[in-house]
Amino acid sequence: MTQEKTKTEKIPRQPMPEQPPEVRRRNFDEVPLGYDAETAAKEAQRCLQCKKPACVTGCPVEVDIPGFIKHVADGDFKTAIRLIWEKNALPAVCGRVCPQEIQCEGLCIVGKKDSPIAIGNLERFVADTERLQGTGDLPAKAPATGKRVAVVGSGPSGLTVAGDLLLKGHSVTLMEAFHKPGGVLIYGIPEFRLPKDIVASEVATLEKLGLEIKCNTVVGRTVSLDELFEEGFDAVYIGVGAGLPVFLNIPGENLNGIYSANEYLTRANLMKGYLYPKYDTPLVRGKNVAVIGAGNVAMDSARTAMRLGAENVRIVYRRSRTEMPARAAEIHHAEEEGIEMYLLTAPIEFIGDDSGHVTAMKCLKMELGEPDASGRRRPVPIEGSEFTLDCDLAVIAVGAGANPLLTQSNPEISLNKWGYITADPETGKTTKKGVWAGGDIVTGSATVILAMGAGRKAADSIHDYLKLGW
Amino acid sequence: MFKIVKRAEMAGGTVIENKIEAPRIAAKAKPGQFVILKADETGERIPLTISDIDPEKGTITVIYMVVGKSTELFKTLKEGDGYQDVIGPLGKPTHVEKLGTVVCVGGGTGVAVLYPITRAFKEAGNKVVSIIGARNKDLLILEDKMKAVSDEFHVCTDDGSYGRKGFVTEVLKEILQKDTVDLAVAIGPVPMMKFVSAITKDFNVKTLVSLNPIMIDGTGMCGGCRVSVGGKTQFACVDGPEFDGHQVDFDNLSSRLRAYAEDERKAHEAFCRVHDAK
Ligand SMILES: Cc1cc2nc3c(=O)[nH]c(=O)nc-3n(C[C@H](O)[C@H](O)[C@H](O)COP(=O)(O)OP(=O)(O)OC[C@H]3O[C@@H](n4cnc5c(N)ncnc54)[C@H](O)[C@@H]3O)c2cc1C
Ligand code: SF4
Ligand code: FES
Numbered sequence: 124m125t126q127e128k129t130k131t132e133k134i135p136r137q138p139m140p141e142q143p144p145e146v147r148r149r150n151f152d153e154v155p156l157g158y159d160a161e162t163a164a165k166e167a168q169r170c171l172q173c174k175k176p177a178c179v180t181g182c183p184v185e186v187d188i189p190g191f192i193k194h195v196a197d198g199d200f201k202t203a204i205r206l207i208w209e210k211n212a213l214p215a216v217c218g219r220v221c222p223q224e225i226q227c228e229g230l231c232i233v234g235k236k237d238s239p240i241a242i243g244n245l246e247r248f249v250a251d252t253e254r255l256q257g258t259g260d261l262p263a264k265a266p267a268t269g270k271r272v273a274v275v276g277s278g279p280s281g282l283t284v285a286g287d288l289l290l291k292g293h294s295v296t297l298m299e300a301f302h303k304p305g306g307v308l309i310y311g312i313p314e315f316r317l318p319k320d321i322v323a324s325e326v327a328t329l330e331k332l333g334l335e336i337k338c339n340t341v342v343g344r345t346v347s348l349d350e351l352f353e354e355g356f357d358a359v360y361i362g363v364g365a366g367l368p369v370f371l372n373i374p375g376e377n378l379n380g381i382y383s384a385n386e387y388l389t390r391a392n393l394m395k396g397y398l399y400p401k402y403d404t405p406l407v408r409g410k411n412v413a414v415i416g417a418g419n420v421a422m423d424s425a426r427t428a429m430r431l432g433a434e435n436v437r438i439v440y441r442r443s444r445t446e447m448p449a450r451a452a453e454i455h456h457a458e459e460e461g462i463e464m465y466l467l468t469a470p471i472e473f474i475g476d477d478s479g480h481v482t483a484m485k486c487l488k489m490e491l492g493e494p495d496a497s498g499r500r501r502p503v504p505i506e507g508s509e510f511t512l513d514c515d516l517a518v519i520a521v522g523a524g525a526n527p528l529l530t531q532s533n534p535e536i537s538l539n540k541w542g543y544i545t546a547d548p549e550t551g552k553t554t555k556k557g558v559w560a561g562g563d564i565v566t567g568s569a570t571v572i573l574a575m576g577a578g579r580k581a582a583d584s585i586h587d588y589l590k591l592g593w
Numbered sequence: 594m595f596k597i598v599k600r601a602e603m604a605g606g607t608v609i610e611n612k613i614e615a616p617r618i619a620a621k622a623k624p625g626q627f628v629i630l631k632a633d634e635t636g637e638r639i640p641l642t643i644s645d646i647d648p649e650k651g652t653i654t655v656i657y658m659v660v661g662k663s664t665e666l667f668k669t670l671k672e673g674d675g676y677q678d679v680i681g682p683l684g685k686p687t688h689v690e691k692l693g694t695v696v697c698v699g700g701g702t703g704v705a706v707l708y709p710i711t712r713a714f715k716e717a718g719n720k721v722v723s724i725i726g727a728r729n730k731d732l733l734i735l736e737d738k739m740k741a742v743s744d745e746f747h748v749c750t751d752d753g754s755y756g757r758k759g760f761v762t763e764v765l766k767e768i769l770q771k772d773t774v775d776l777a778v779a780i781g782p783v784p785m786m787k788f789v790s791a792i793t794k795d796f797n798v799k800t801l802v803s804l805n806p807i808m809i810d811g812t813g814m815c816g817g818c819r820v821s822v823g824g825k826t827q828f829a830c831v832d833g834p835e836f837d838g839h840q841v842d843f844d845n846l847s848s849r850l851r852a853y854a855e856d857e858r859k860a861h862e863a864f865c866r867v868h869d870a871k
Contacts, residue, residue, distance in 0.1 A: 300812050302631060302638075302678040339680045341812055345617050366814035370826065377821055377845055379852040386815035394637070394809070400863070403637040403663060405856040479848030528812055528831060 136238035137166040148429050148460040151314045151397055155219075155244075160198070163248040167196035170240045173232055178242060181230040183576040186210045188227055188242055195245055204253040207246060208262060212286040212329075213279060213575065215254060215321045216308060218247025221572050222450050254324055261332055265292035270589045273298060273356040275342045275529070278306020279571045280362035280562030282329065283578030284585070289332045291586050296356070298340040303393060306364055308571070310393035311385075313423050315430065319392070343529035348558065358557050358585045361536075361544065362578065365563035367524035371415065375473030376519075380407050380481040384420045384520035391427050409516025412436045413484050415470055416520035417447040422454065424518040425462045436462045437512065441469040441489050441502040465512070467491070467502065473517065484512045523568050536560075543567055551581030556593055559585055594675035595630075598652060604732045608658050608702055609668050610644075616651030618643075618681045624709035625687030625803065625835055628653065629811045631678040632670065637663045640808045642706040642834065643682065653681075656705035656734065662860040665868070683811040684834045687801070689713040692775040696768060696798075697743070698761050698789050699725045700781025704735050706803055707780040712742040714778075720744050722772075724764045726781075730755035762788045769796040776801065779838060783847045790838030800838035804829045806849055821845050 140156040141147075147154050158166065170192045178188045186207055194203035207214045223229070223243040231239035270293045274281045277299040285295045303309050305322045330336065340346065342363075351359055368383030370376055382390075387406065390396040394404035412428040414421050417440035429436045438457070440447060443466050447454060458464070465486075472485040488508035491500035525542035535555040537545045544553055544560040551559040561577030563569055599612035618628060627642040645654035659668050670676070687710045695714045699707035704725050715721045723743035727733040728751045740746045747764045748756030757764065762785070768774065769792065777800040779789035786802040793800040806818040806829050813831035820829050821842035827833065 300680070301810065302680070339678050340617075341680060341683070344683060344812075345621065345681065366810075366812070368814065368816040370816065370819075372826075377819055377826065377849065379849060383816040386809060386817045389809055389815055395635070399856070400860055402635045403666075403860065405853045405860075407852075478851070479845070480852075526813055 134165055134169050136169065136241055137162045137244070139241070139244050144459040144461070147315065148426075149432070151430055153318055154315055154456065157251055158244055158248045160200075160252075163195055163245055164198055166241050167192045167245060169233065170196070171232060177230040177232055178227040178240070181226040181228075183226070183572045184210045184579060186227075186246075191249065192240065192242070192245060195249060200249050200252045201258065203249045204257070205262070207249065210579075211575065212283055213325050213571075214246050215250035216279065216317060216325060217572055217575075218243050218245075218250055219317050219321075220312060222570060224451065226572070254321070261328070262290060264290055264332065267294070268292040268589065270294065270357045271296070271355055272358045272360065272585060272589075273351045274360045274362065276300075276306060276362040276364060276562070276564075277304035277326075277336070278362055278364050278562060278574060279308060280364075280574035280578040281306070281360065282326065283575040284360045284362065284559075284561070284582045285334050286329050286332070287579060287582035288585060289329065289334055291582070293586070293589060294333070294335075296335045296337060298342055298346075299336065299338045300341040301393065302338050304336055304338060306362075310389045311420070311423070313388070313392055313427050314397075315426065316423065341528070343532055348529070348533050348555075352557065357589060358559065360551075360578075360581055360585065361529065361553070361558065361560040361564060362562045362574070363526065363529055363564045365523040365543075365568045366526040368519070369522045369524055370519055371470060371521065373470060373472055375475060375481070378473050378475040378481040379479050380409065380515055381473060381517045381519065382407070384416070384424050384518055385523070387424055387518045388420070388427065391431075397427070397431060406431075407516050408432055409514065410434045411513045412516045412518070413439050413470070413512060413514040414518045414520055415439050416522070417442075417449055418520065418522070419449045419453055421518075421520035422449045422457045424520050426457055426460060428516060428518070429460050429462060433516070437465050437514075438462060439465045439468050439470060439484075439486065439512070441467065442499065443467055443491060446499050469502065469504065471509070474511070481514060481517055484514045484517060486510055486512055523563075525564060525567070541567065549580065550584035551577055552584060557588075594677060595679040596675040597670055597672055600670070600672045603656070603734045604658075604727075606659075607732065608656060608734055609664075610654060610656045610705075611667070611670070612645075612652050612654045613676065613679060614651060615653050615679050615681075618679065619646055619648050619651045619653050622646045622653060622682035623686035624689065624713045626682035626684050627811075627834060628655065628679050628681030628683065629808065630655070630667070630676045630680075632663070632666050633677050636666065636677070638678075638680075638809055638811075639663050639667070640683070640805065640811060640830070642803065642805070644705040644708055646709070656702060658702040661857045662864040665861065665864050669868070680811060683830055685832070687713065687778075687835055689717050691718040694720045694722065694772060694774050694776075696765065696774050696777045697721060697723045698765055698777060698779040698781070698785075699723070699739070700761055700785040701727055701732065702734065703781030703785070703803075704739060707778065708735050708738055708742070710778055710780075711739060715742045715744075719775075722768060722774075723747065724749070724761045724768075726750065726756075726761040728752065760788075761785065762792055765789060766792055769793065769798065774798050777838075778802075783843055783850065786838060786841075787843035790841070790843075794839050801835045802838040802841060803834045804836060804841065804846060805834065806846060807852060820849075
């Protein structure tokens with residue numbers, strides 16, 4: 124044992140093989156290539172199998188991390204994935220998009236002196252192995268209860284609620300406004316970060332468990348919330364995400380060639396505009412691209428534009444590098460691909476040509492002043508610093524809001540001042556009987572795993588309600 | 594799949610009518626609302642205003658002009674075929690009430706959208722004066738249906754091949770000069786709605802126009818359908834599609850409708866080449 128330990132401490136964190144930047148910046152294939160079995164086992168051996176694992180406290184759904192890593196170290200990938208499934212229904216997704224550096228890996232004890240265990244990479248490995256070579260054995264389902272639950276919105280939050288309730292024996296119908304299920308996983312996050320066949324396969328697993336999916340169903344338009352109850356549903360979960368684009372409200376913003384990130388990414392991902400003309404939906408391919416904002420959505424937009432042949436892609440952000448909300452890894456990936464950072468820069472106007480297409484963006488240079496309400500130093504314009512940036516494509520990625528489509532016709536559901544649904548943080552219960560909510564429509568734009576965590580809690584609460592009452 | 598139960602060609606095959614099985618939508622749809630259709634896996638999402646609703650049979654009718662690749666593709670769908678996706682009803686219904694005299698002005702395929710609204714105003718007890726127009730006689734649609742729901746009915750064609758020679762705006766002007774009009778509804782090509790709004794503004798007659806910008810989701814999540822109304826940005830799919838014609842920036846709308854003109858032209862040509870070869 125002691126001997127084994129000294130040996131394992133010497134293993135360095137196994138690097139994730141990746142497509143080289145100069146190649147991947149022009150294709151839509153996934154950037155990281157994944158571990159092979161040998162590398163995964165080697166990485167797993169680095170884990171100290173802590174008695175009180177710090178990593179687990181950093182995981183919003185409390186996956187038994189040392190438990191599954193132990194199975195990986197032993198080469199038993201089948202048991203490893205089934206252990207993760209007990210807490211997380213979408214490991215192939217989470218292994219790719221979770222911000223592990225501030226969650227599990229950020230707390231991993233090994234990370235104090237060395238690089239932390241690559242928990243995300245291992246999670247991804249076991250999920251991929253199951254998908255590609257697994258037995259396909261489904262988890263066991265409880266006997267049918269005869270209760271019916273409607274889940275509105277098919278993002279990670281809705282999918283989690285659906286999966287959990289199916290296993291508990293309820294019958295679940297998922298209603299999605301778009302023509303494909305998956306929420307942001309399908310329409311927002313690009314192929315090169317999260318291949319769409321992975322999302323499709325996670326959804327297919329739920330269908331095999333008995334999930335009924337109704338796409339093209341806009342709840343609040345095609346059917347109202349009250350009608351769902353009239354149709355015989357016993358409970359409803361709302362997981363409609365934060366689907367409202369935010370614009371800058373500066374002159375020229377309605378010129379052609381200016382998109383909200385939602386529109387740009389939906390055209391590219393959901394509609395497969397990057398494969399135009401094989402797919403019919405066009406999208407503007409810019410030579411000089413400006414992406415306004417510095418979160419993950421901005422990085423995804425910028426990297427998409429680069430892959431669509433741009434000469435220059437610029438992230439334009441009014442604060443400094445330290446305030447950039449994107450994951451460090453995403454910023455790093457973007458810079459490796461040649462995306463430039465125009466920091467402390469704020470757009471003030473778009474300029475267009477005679478045909479109404481954007482040609483340039485007027486900007487001001489900023490400096491950081493006193494801290495504002497968010498505690499971050501407020502950017503203040505520098506007088507006389509105005510300059511013009513050529514741009515024939517601009518993507519506005521400065522955040523999202525709560526879409527009022529569903530909530531405005533349901534006054535019994537109380538909202539906070541930004542229009543997000545007020546839900547009990549422990550149960551997900553809203554102020555309307557029989558209705559739960561979770562994910563971005565409650566928290567505002569957050570993360571996949573937080574949306575899933577909210578779904579898990581709500582599923583437990585819905586299950587109690589169906590057995591015991593409100 | 595959303596099955597086409599009845600298909601008809603109008604205006605010499607340049608305009609197509611599809612009656613589509615969509616019971617959920619038919620049960621809910623009201624005049625002024627629209628649906629988004631996608632023909633197949635690789636297709637675009639195209640918004641079309643609903644031109645007739647049959648809640649009992651569970652069908653909706655859409656009428657569209659064949660203008661580009663996507664509508665060419667729609668045109669190839671026969672009775673018994675279907676659309677992969679139909680989403681709706683979307684947008685706000687027309688606010689219909691008894692006002693007195695309502696003038697309904699329709700141009701081209703806009704008449705298809707105007708028809709259910711005209712009928713609703715008539716049913717609400719208004720005196721309905723309709724003016725419909727097209728470039729020539731062959732392109733005129735729904736004349737009989739419109740006539741049936743109007744108290745007074747005018748037709749014009751640009752070339753004089755049918756009805757009065759000239760534009761709908763000329764007839765409108767004469768009506769406004771002699772009658773008191775409480776509301777005008779104008780639906781058709783953007784320049785037509787722009788001119789109608791300019792005229793009614795002079796007479797201080799409130800005017801509704803129905804806008805058809807490029808859309809993706811139709812639920813207010815992308816902002817692609819944004820239009821400038823009274824200097825404020827509005828999303829046509831959720832705040833409209835109907836707006837106060839006196840407030841709309843029609844030039845911006847025209848320009849936004851041309852955003853993909855070049856792509857569309859190429860795609861359309863390519864589609865026709867392949868299709869004609871077959
Ligand atoms: C471009 C982008 C990149 C991101 N990258 C990451 C990342 O790397 N890591 C991470 O953890 N998080 C990331 N996020 C955030 C993460 O995707 C979201 O926090 C998460 O998807 C929220 O899940 P949800 O289930 O609440 O909603 P969503 O995923 O938004 O799904 C909501 C679904 O509901 C549907 N819907 C809306 N209204 C209705 C209605 N009325 N009727 C029926 N259906 C409706 C929508 O069409 C949508 O499909 C990213 C977000 C974006 C936009
Ligand atoms: S904290 Fe790190 S070393 Fe400890 S169990 Fe978790 S992953 Fe393994
Ligand atoms: S079509 Fe996307 S917001 Fe209207």
